[in-house]
Amino acid sequence: MLRCRDITLLASDYLDGRLRWQKRLSLLVHLLMCPHCRRFVTQFKAVVRVIRGFEPPPTDSDTLNRFESAINKTIKHDSTK
Amino acid sequence: MVQTTTDEQGLIERLRQRDTEAYHAAVQRFSGSMLATARSMLDPATAEDVVQETWVTVVDAIDGFEGRSALKTWLCTITANRARNRLRRSKRETLTDFQAPLDPALESRFNEGGSWIQPTRPWGSESADDLLSNEALKACLEKHFEALPETQRAVLMMRDIQQMESDEVCRILGLSGSNLRVTLHRARQKLFTMIEGFRETGEC
Secondary structure, three states, X not given: OOOHHHHHHHHHHHHOOOOOHHHXXXXXXXXXXXXXXXXXXXXXXXXXXXXXXXXXXXXXXXXXXXXXXXXXXXXXHHHOO | OOOOOHHXXXXXXXXXXXXXXXXXXXXXXXXXXXXXXXXXXXXXXXXXXXXXXXXXXXXXXHHHOOOOOOHHHHHHHHHHHHHHHHHHHOOOOOOOOOOOOOOHHHHXXXXXXXXXXXXXXXXXXXXXXXXXXXXXXXXXXXXXXXHOXXXXXXXXXXXXXXXXXXXXXXXXXXXXXXXHHHHHHHHHHHHXXXXXXXHHHOOO
């Protein structure tokens, strides 16, 4: 029988689909009976969605050009060896 | 196990021949992930330096690339190793901040029998869009994201934001599967308790 604390421990594995079926079933049964954990999991899920919605910082073209220049310099240097 | 696709194999061959067009394509395609990897451990300027160094290294190292992982994973692994070396040099925290699976802020809310003594209060709106439409909360979240321990930040960045595969992230950061899961869950719990606090007090 899972306790409420176990549900908070398993929340990520549950949301990421990483629980084996017996564990998943126990968790679902607990959620059916426990409004506190149901709320926790619903709100935790919203937080994970928020995190996934973050945009990685864009890469500006000047930076990429600098990388390319450094590569080209190395290629040229190697070819004159 | 060879994971490279034909398209990628073609690119790798051209990189080995020092084809500048191929490097142009590779820089455009992979620099974003490499920068994200480095930025999860270092400040933005140092992260760019590390990625530039990595690209320069790749010109010679690509000959030894055996294709046992995808090219992106290989590039991000080199980037992560170099970023970690920089961290060690600057004597900052290293990638060893593994902790108990439950955040202390949550742990204290259960009794000895593992039942809630202080359950989560309803937030009113639970959709991610609604949460993100609050600019003050978004700014607070970004601040807390930056303040996470390096491993937690790196794992969130790679798994949740960049949606990289678990295997890839483990290989890049040198973590076991279970360490990755614990670290990811700890990072999410931290941001959860932060949002919860913000919803209740309106303060970051």
